[in-house]
Amino acid sequence: MKIISVVNQKGGMGKTTITMQLAAALSRRYRVLVVDVDPQQSTVWWAENAHRHLPFDFAGRQHPSVLARLSHLDGDYDFAIVDTPGSLEDARTLDVVVGASDFVIVPLAPEPLAVEPTMRTIQRFIEPRGVRFAVLLNRVDPRVHGQLEAWHELLDGTLGVPRFDAHLRQYKAQADAPVLGNLITTIRDNRSTQGVIWDLTMLALEMVEQLSPRLQEAW
Ligand SMILES: Nc1ncnc2c1ncn2[C@@H]1O[C@H](COP(=O)(O)OP(=O)(O)OP(=O)(O)O)[C@@H](O)[C@H]1O
Ligand SMILES: [Mg+2]
Structure with missing residues (x-):
């Protein structure tokens, strides 16, 4: 089992969205467990709105110490995905989570003010542990000419941090998903949702490719 955590001390970058939607995308081929160590419990609210019709197993809010014991579930799951808090107070939690992770996804919205706290998260929690990580651009606005290329x-260049080739665009279907309890596996495939489904499928493919060529064969 590979443990993927979604981490950024800067709030609102898409940690919860990416945890739930990547878990759903991976659940099409793999056995997936979602764990939440954020006291805000946003995944729990989302899961309740889905009336527990989730395509993955959901452990709900857990104390970060459970991560050290997750390897017991090695035979039961291919991936565990961990949502984390977006605040400066939870340094200990982030330390434990990053330490237990095989890969850290660092979501980043293309907002200049988000860069500094994101880099601080990387330098303080991720790089010292030598855990593999990549920045994932989220809420990219395709109407803004050149935005993706500039970021x-x-x-x-300037920041010199690894990133996903995949990115997630800003979509209403994505913004509405938590309150509707929607996931990539339950939203209807039509013109307004095609982009969301595409972006998340590309992310899931790249994540699997990064983590395990053996797992990749299952696609
Ligand atoms: N690609 C997207 N398109 C549109 N809306 C998005 C997208 N990604 C996230 N959002 C919205 O942006 C807001 C913040 O996202 P989310 O809750 O996933 O961030 P977070 O990092 O978990 O926040 P926190 O730090 O508070 O836990 C939410 O309202 C979410 O629905
Ligand atoms: Mg969140």
């Missing part, structure tokens, strides 16, 4: 340049 790729910033990440690759």
Whole structure:
């Protein structure tokens, strides 16, 4: 089992969205467990709105110490995905979670004010542990000409941090998903949801590719 955590001390970058939607996308081929160590419990609210019709197993809110024991579930799951708090107070939690992770996804919205706290999260919690990680651009606005290219340049050049080739665009279907309890596996495939489904499928493919060529064969 591979443990993927979604981490950024900057709030509102898409940690909960990516946890739930990536878990759903991976559940099409793999056995997936979602764990939430955020006291806000946003995943729990989302799961309740889905009336527990979830395509993955949901452990709900857990104390971060359970992560050390997750390896017991090795035979039961291919992936565990961990949602984490987006605040500065939870340093100990982030330390434990990152330490237990095989890979850390760092979501980043293309907002200049988000760069500094995101880099601080990377430098303080992720790089010292040598855990593999990549920044995932989220809420990219396709109507803003050159936005994606400019942010790729910033990440690759000035900041020099690894990033996903995949990115998630800003979509109403994505913003509405928590309150409707929707996931990529339950939203109807039509013109307004095609982009969301595409983005998340590409992310899931790249995640599997990064983590395990053996798992990749299952696609
Ligand atoms: N790709 C997207 N398109 C549209 N809305 C999005 C997208 N990603 C996230 N959102 C919305 O942005 C807000 C913040 O996202 P989310 O709750 O996933 O972030 P977070 O990092 O978990 O926040 P926190 O730090 O508070 O836990 C939510 O209202 C969510 O629905
Ligand atoms: Mg959240």
